[in-house]
Amino acid sequence: MKAMQPAATSDVRREKTAIVRYRYSRPVMLALSHALIAPGTSVFDYGCGRGEDLRYLQSVGIDAKGWDPHFLPHTAIESADLVNLGYVLNVIEDPEERRSTLQRAYDLARRVLMVTVRVDRSLETAIQFSDGVLTQIGSFQKLYSQGEFKEYLQDVLGRRPHMAALGIAYVFKDEALESTYLASLVHRRIDSSSVQAMEEFSQDPVAQSYISLTSTLGRPPIPSEFAEYPLLLDRFGSPARIERLAHQHSSPTAIEEAQQRRRENILTYAAMMLLQGLKPVPFRSLPQELQSDIRMLWSSYADVFPEAKKFLFGIGDASMVRRYCETSSVGKKLPDALYVHCSAEEQLPAVLRLLLFAARQVVGDLEYNVAKISSDGRSISFLSYENFEDDPHPILLYSVRVYLPRAEYTIRNYSSSVNPPILHRKELLIDSLHPMYRIFRDLSDEEEKLGLLSSLSIGTRVGWSSVLEEHGVEIDDHRVMRKATMLSNPQMPASIPEEIN
Ligand SMILES: C[S@@+](CC[C@H](N)C(=O)[O-])C[C@H]1O[C@@H](n2cnc3c(N)ncnc32)[C@H](O)[C@@H]1O
Numbered sequence: 001m002k003a004m005q006p007a008a009t010s011d012v013r014r015e016k017t018a019i020v021r022y023r024y025s026r027p028v029m030l031a032l033s034h035a036l037i038a039p040g041t042s043v044f045d046y047g048c049g050r051g052e053d054l055r056y057l058q059s060v061g062i063d064a065k066g067w068d069p070h071f072l073p074h075t076a077i078e079s080a081d082l083v084n085l086g087y088v089l090n091v092i093e094d095p096e097e098r099r100s101t102l103q104r105a106y107d108l109a110r111r112v113l114m115v116t117v118r119v120d121r122s123l124e125t126a127i128q129f130s131d132g133v134l135t136q137i138g139s140f141q142k143l144y145s146q147g148e149f150k151e152y153l154q155d156v157l158g159r160r161p162h163m164a165a166l167g168i169a170y171v172f173k174d175e176a177l178e179s180t181y182l183a184s185l186v187h188r189r190i191d192s193s194s195v196q197a198m199e200e201f202s203q204d205p206v207a208q209s210y211i212s213l214t215s216t217l218g219r220p221p222i223p224s225e226f227a228e229y230p231l232l233l234d235r236f237g238s239p240a241r242i243e244r245l246a247h248q249h250s251s252p253t254a255i256e257e258a259q260q261r262r263r264e265n266i267l268t269y270a271a272m273m274l275l276q277g278l279k280p281v282p283f284r285s286l287p288q289e290l291q292s293d294i295r296m297l298w299s300s301y302a303d304v305f306p307e308a309k310k311f312l313f314g315i316g317d318a319s320m321v322r323r324y325c326e327t328s329s330v331g332k333k334l335p336d337a338l339y340v341h342c343s344a345e346e347q348l349p350a351v352l353r354l355l356l357f358a359a360r361q362v363v364g365d366l367e368y369n370v371a372k373i374s375s376d377g378r379s380i381s382f383l384s385y386e387n388f389e390d391d392p393h394p395i396l397l398y399s400v401r402v403y404l405p406r407a408e409y410t411i412r413n414y415s416s417s418v419n420p421p422i423l424h425r426k427e428l429l430i431d432s433l434h435p436m437y438r439i440f441r442d443l444s445d446e447e448e449k450l451g452l453l454s455s456l457s458i459g460t461r462v463g464w465s466s467v468l469e470e471h472g473v474e475i476d477d478h479r480v481m482r483k484a485t486m487l488s489n490p491q492m493p494a495s496i497p498e499e500i501n
Pocket of ligand 1: 097
């Protein structure tokens, strides 16, 4: 469909607000990661600026077109599967024009409209949004809060938006696509490192004989029963990790456990629809994979929703949430909260995962690596630590705390703080199958042995530096080293004092 072009506004201030970009914009990256833009999808970028997104999308074979009143005023305005209205609403001063632009973009969308606005400056300074820079500061910018943005979309378009991230929303027209999108949020990717570890284990000849001995004995062999145990330890890390890998390959209950997890995932998905006030998607519109799981696990699709409702009530029950936090098989347990690395979220009990979903309904998908679930289930914080894997004690850059009863959030930005909070005992946050597990754990053991973790001041960068100073050590590549002096070898691990002194 071709449409008449609206008069190109020659407002100089708008010219100044185009973004110079050297890769995909954040919303386009997000839509690619959610498979809303994929081969065969047409994209129309309404208010495309200089058209960088268009060029990148076209270069990978996506049918992408765009129009901009200032930069590309002579191209046709067309409908497409996905219409992108990126950072346009912020620059339109006239509320009526803003409204009609949004409506127009929505009318052009066949399956989904993606709208992005700038929200919350406090977060923008904390996160490198990979969105390039505004060429001129001082031009008009209508800044939204996430709540205001969501209400605005609902009000103008009369449809419930999905908050995909802070400042990024999807408004679906296509029910099947909406349901596939929601399902993809539930079935979050399994951490590829765990899959890799499982594959390596199943292909290793020593691990294979360990697995067969496990089946013969009906339990994992103790090290003295398996002569090659040291070899396994060397290849796969800790005894707990070996036991879990073997269990995944030999246990007769593994299939049941996998089914239970699928069941919980589907309940989470249905509960999420209820939470959003969406009516159940017709069975035939569900993704194929989901349809066959439902057929296998329930006698009818209608049975899923009453069970999901009960399941949903679980997140409002503080004592139940507390129990799940205390008994979770992953995460660092403190009296008031459970902390878990994003790679281990799949292992959380379903009710806790649902709490994370509920929080994401408020702020969308954020860049974070650790989630903090308060033991009463009332708040979730998404914490972003810098360089989680490589830095032995990463610093906290920012936290976004969602208070669920009021669907409100607050942001704390530590990115320019001289004394930001730092992290210890990283192994407690990840799954024991994580490839870095042993390295993190060995570092914590070492620190513990040297008494580095007993001071109350270690929680911030300055406090931790002075503890290291007092002990004359430093951390290098996840190892504690004696600090370089004229007499000692800086490469010497701190735990071999006789060789140092
Ligand atoms: C901040 S830029 C964003 C450009 C691009 N979407 C991006 O994300 O890089 C805002 C763009 O909105 C365009 N614009 C201003 N008023 C508009 C309107 N009424 N309809 C469509 N685009 C408009 C401007 O010309 C400008 O290129």
